[in-house]
Amino acid sequence: FKTYTKAFVTGVLVFGLLGITNTSIAIANQNSTIDNYNERYTPQGRKQAGKRGTYKKDIHVWVYTSAFAKRFGMPQQWIDDDLKGAEALAYRLDLDVYGIKCGYFSDVESCRPSTACVLDMYIDDKANLPWNTKTRFDTYYGRKSKELLWSQNKNDKPEYLKYRTKRGQQYKLGLDSTGVVYGENDKWGLGTYDILEYDRDIYKNLDYLSGSVICHSFGEERDVKINIDNPVFRKDGSVSMKSTLAHQIKIPNSFMGRIEVYDKAQYEPNSLFKALRDRLSTTTKPKSSE
Numbered sequence: 152f153k154t155y156t157k158a159f160v161t162g163v164l165v166f167g168l169l170g171i172t173n174t175s176i177a178i179a180n181q182n183s184t185i186d187n188y189n190e191r192y193t194p195q196g197r198k199q200a201g202k203r204g205t206y207k208k209d210i211h212v213w214v215y216t217s218a219f220a221k222r223f224g225m226p227q228q229w230i231d232d233d234l235k236g237a238e239a240l241a242y243r244l245d246l247d248v249y250g251i252k253c254g255y256f257s258d259v260e261s262c263r264p265s266t267a268c269v270l271d272m273y274i275d276d277k278a279n280l281p282w283n284t285k286t287r288f289d290t291y292y293g294r295k296s297k298e299l300l301w302s303q304n305k306n307d308k309p310e311y312l313k314y315r316t317k318r319g320q321q322y323k324l325g326l327d328s329t330g331v332v333y334g335e336n337d338k339w340g341l342g343t344y345d346i347l348e349y350d351r352d353i354y355k356n357l358d359y360l361s362g363s364v365i366c367h368s369f370g371e372e373r374d375v376k377i378n379i380d381n382p383v384f385r386k387d388g389s390v391s392m393k394s395t396l397a398h399q400i401k402i403p404n405s406f407m408g409r410i411e412v413y414d415k416a417q418y419e420p421n422s423l424f425k426a427l428r429d430r431l432s433t434t435t436k437p438k439s440s441e
Contacts, residue, residue, distance in 0.1 A: 240273075242270050279398075297309070327382040328379070330378050380395060
């Protein structure tokens, strides 16, 4: 009887220790997924984690909800639950969207990247956005060679033009009417949010939109919102001002402040204005002394 009792107690202890060990491992694994952004994308985090090799550099300015941060292991410092209507936003300067353009300053050989300021948005699919397509994914990114093709037969047209005819309206990628407003009571408009890419349900219950905004001016404003409308169309297929608001993204001012700082460091050195100023400084002859 003593032998069986001893064996039973030993077994309980062993299973108890195994249970504690497994629980500790589970907690450790769970904690390892929290804020692991740094060990993936920052040199300091990778050194601490003992990781080697190349890694992707994050060039974005981020803001997101606490739930998004927990889900994707993002740093705590970019959480702002004043963000409404979206789970996360990511802003960047992109020199590869619209390709290289030439002919600036009346010089056919003056070429430069066509700058795009891009805002990615991650939105809960409960928003039920007014998609103009059943296609899950579409993109303008990477469409470089097709822009150079001009068929010599007027009846030989690209397939995407059929969307316009079929739908009887001016075709926009994904959503028909999106715009940027700012100020008290959304008093002022700041152009459109031009969609470059979308993925409906990129993750479970999460839609993704990537679009361009007006460089420099966007980051200078506060109380900024992105409006997505239920479009009303005129006879010519254009979107009427009678369109109603379907969904709105309210952007925290703290995020806009960080964009303004980012633009000064990243956009202004690459801006067309700076290129013009530099050109004038090298072509303007100094006044001759009398």
